[in-house]
Amino acid sequence: MTKTYTLVVSCPDRPGIVRGVSGAIFDAGGNILDSRQFDDRETGRFFQRVVFECPGAPAGLTEAMERLAGEFAMDWKLIPGERKTRVLILVSKFDHCLGYLLYKTRMGELPMDIVGIACNHPREALAVSDIGGIPFHHLPITKDTKPAQEARIKALVDETGAELVILARYMQILSDDLASFLSGRCINIHHSFLPSFKGAKPYHQAHARGVKMIGATAHYVTADLDEGPIIHQATEAVSHEDRPDDLVRKGREIESRVLGRAVGWHITHRVFLNGAKTIVFAN
Amino acid sequence: MTKTYTLVVSCPDRPGIVRGVSGAIFDAGGNILDSRQFDDRETGRFFQRVVFECPGAPAGLTEAMERLAGEFAMDWKLIPGERKTRVLILVSKFDHCLGYLLYKTRMGELPMDIVGIACNHPREALAVSDIGGIPFHHLPITKDTKPAQEARIKALVDETGAELVILARYMQILSDDLASFLSGRCINIHHSFLPSFKGAKPYHQAHARGVKMIGATAHYVTADLDEGPIIHQATEAVSHEDRPDDLVRKGREIESRVLGRAVGWHITHRVFLNGAKTIVFAN
Amino acid sequence: MTKTYTLVVSCPDRPGIVRGVSGAIFDAGGNILDSRQFDDRETGRFFQRVVFECPGAPAGLTEAMERLAGEFAMDWKLIPGERKTRVLILVSKFDHCLGYLLYKTRMGELPMDIVGIACNHPREALAVSDIGGIPFHHLPITKDTKPAQEARIKALVDETGAELVILARYMQILSDDLASFLSGRCINIHHSFLPSFKGAKPYHQAHARGVKMIGATAHYVTADLDEGPIIHQATEAVSHEDRPDDLVRKGREIESRVLGRAVGWHITHRVFLNGAKTIVFAN
Amino acid sequence: MTKTYTLVVSCPDRPGIVRGVSGAIFDAGGNILDSRQFDDRETGRFFQRVVFECPGAPAGLTEAMERLAGEFAMDWKLIPGERKTRVLILVSKFDHCLGYLLYKTRMGELPMDIVGIACNHPREALAVSDIGGIPFHHLPITKDTKPAQEARIKALVDETGAELVILARYMQILSDDLASFLSGRCINIHHSFLPSFKGAKPYHQAHARGVKMIGATAHYVTADLDEGPIIHQATEAVSHEDRPDDLVRKGREIESRVLGRAVGWHITHRVFLNGAKTIVFAN
16 A cells, blocks of 8 residues: 655765665655755755655665665654654643644644643633643642753653644743753744844833834744744734734734644654754745 | 825824814815824824815914914924925945835835935946936045045035935944934835844844844934834745845845835825834825 | 723715814713724725723713714714624634634634524534534525525524624525625635635635635625625735645635634724725724 | 756656656766755646756766656756846836846846847837847837737847747737747736736726735736736735725836746746646745
8 A cells, every 4th residue: 555755864965865865765666756855055964855655665765775874974764654743732821822733733734643731820721622632731830840840841751752842832931951851852932033032021022122023933942042943934014003912912823823834844844953043845 | 276285293192182183174274185193002192194185275274283282292294295305315335225216216106306325335336327317426434434424424414405314225334423413314224124133244144043034124223223213124934945145135125125115104204203113104 | 980982984075074073072071092094085985983082971972973974974883892793603614714713702802792603514513622602503504495594594693683794614605685684794704815716616726727825805795706895815825836735724824814804803893895895994 | 167057857757757867967977956846746747957066067968868858758958057048028118127127137136138128119118227238129019010010029039049038017918829939938927916807907907806915926928818827926915095006006016026036937947837837946
């Protein structure tokens, strides 16, 4: 039976990579459906994402890729098409992004397996009513209990086998330790157009500055607040008529769809970390 | 013969302003064509822009407005419709914004009278060929000659009666003194989405940060670089594929139209300064 | 206690309207918070929306407006600020727009009172789980039962006192009779950028045409399918890579927010019918 | 000396194409800089654009591609990087698009060689002053002289060796004969968001329909007016305040940049015809 696979590759750029990879897929009986690549001339690093179909398992592909990986110093991964990413979502009081992700997942648009929702407020604080059977974890936090609470988050990640943690307007700042633990596998939505208005109350900062557009940014979390590699951003025009509440209202939309797009691209292996930046083979 | 007038008003907000202004216009024989207002609840200040037509001169309107101005502590101005703003444009090497403004003016889209173009490079450095009969002033500048060069700019403003100075990718930083001299009457186009990437080489800064959108900002110039009240901004999506040169290329478009819109609104009296921000009755 | 009111006015344009209306509000003790107007030079019709606050009831305003209405042949309405519009939502199988409206309402962003949800499919067909205590009406329809089903819709409107009917991806074509019955009080979301791709399967039509942008349009329903006055539209770029399913997926977003904005403006009295078009004092 | 080449390929899709093409480039000494491909599952046709560099000429690549072309029934073309497309521009009275293209070309942004400008009005009718040394051809047209005028256009194309004809707001409708003659090599800018508002005065049609967005569409010309494969489109929000003149004014911007983008993509071999649609490997 024909199955679909995604192969992601990155390595130092030099002639022969595409020939090698496409040859390996061809020899394994695969037919390439989609291939995107990028050659970063600044860093000399090559990135590729190939989707191919194969009647049955791709014979000998793993061995062929291991040989290529040796020859080209490749980082690579082969992911079967139907495999869903296991995701843990952290949220605080504003749950519009959570609700959006839940709906997109229920509809089958986001191929992920939400293994848990953790919130520093109790269940009743959320306006989103339907989390179905997804385990809910109330993880309250104070200045003093922060290390213990973060230890519980780590434990939750390990226990659930979560491969991605989404900070869906989770308003607590992760410690350097937790940020490191989650390095490369934690996406945050910041409610501004970074690098403008980092930190707290960005809509109020934006209002004070009198900008004529607001935005939202989805990025990988690093130890530095709101500094991590950006995955996706969107903006919308605003005017002098918009009070901070209006910016918050208009911003919810942008936050939800920016986070939704970024998460969708991550779980379909379209995003590559490239130093402080990302390569995104968007769809 | 029916003529059109624009009346701009601002004052502390309280009941009766609209009634007073519309009454004064009605009594003067005017018919309101367009009226936009904004009541800034934060600062308690009211702003209004009224366009009206009048067969002949608006009888007694000036006196009526002076009475209202006394009663309401109004700042106000009455501008006859056909009056063009006198504009001095400063430019450096990149003249795409200048070319855009010249074309828009020639077409009659920007109702301004360009009284001069000053450039810190000689005429031949500009790719824009057709400045027609507009006086061109070569004002070279070095660290040492800056005070003298700025004195020439001031003199040019005074001699030409320029009411607005446009920094159309004029890359020299104005001294505090010149910025003060031009306070409220100088619009700059900064090639980033402020407050991101102030200062030099914003496209290179943007590229390094790995943002997924670039933008341009037109703002009034103040003593603080790139801090002045924002008039207009626009953005465009970019990707990992865009090198700094691509950002520069895509950015030119945005800079030109953002500056063009901001200038157009300023010279049609649609922009009000409101502390560190602007009110813009856009069209 | 200070209360907020919205006053909407339209009439043939002539001098004195603004003076009259603002005078009436001032005399009644009101202070204008926001005023938007438009003078349609083509049709000679004037439209105004004023929001004002008043300590206590606006004394004598109704009488003053009735006098003005007589003098200026005005259509006018005075709406107390806290009054929510009663809304009936019709939906079919795709309930993303319904879910969006429910969430926005629950959050307090859309000030409406949803008096019922009617669907031509049973409750279980909807992916949106939480309609809370809102009455759900299963109104199946076939070619033969259409007149009876539409009669039930009319009855539902009358019984619930619904002032607005929202077709939130309700896929049945209203008969001329029902469209007339709902004239001026029924908003539909069409999943294309009208007037492109009217009728069935617009995303498939768009895909076949090879357009590079898709969109959605919220409009008032009239007897002519997808011809009614447009309230709001938005678009998004797509590419050759987007199959019809991708257009559907990307389109859901646009449909939801376009419908949400249009409904929001309607229930806050920001939309005026102007022949085949609308005036929208947007926020 | 290292040179850059662009290779474009299209053929029926089947396994082995990418391996074949990348192998041929590798064997010829080339290093792939950029590769974009698309597999149209609907039509079963494959499209690829590869940019590669080669120290010296790509040895044996032509022969290798001819073998592959035989095996895969490929249409293919190899273009040296520095080769500029020869372009003839047709214009009528509104020359904002022409001015834009001239400026972009002069700046080096559009790598084309403008071999002539033909206009149905005399030179003096154009507001754009600087066409430099580009040959200007006044080709007046009336209902009776149309066949002769079109014959002159054809002759001009042949004499100049023009590979692309740009209709830059050229307002004459091409006959079926001329459209056929120019098939695949003529780009038109239509001042609406197709398929809305085909034909004459689209801004006036848009105004009458009361749309809330306007747009422009760049497309290949076919015998059917405004029906040809779309290359690029963009839109902008408008409101009830915009009169037809305002739509025209705002539309000029969109027309210029949409045409500029489409032409840029065509002359850098990023556009493939795919039946009634296009594949665009945009940058």
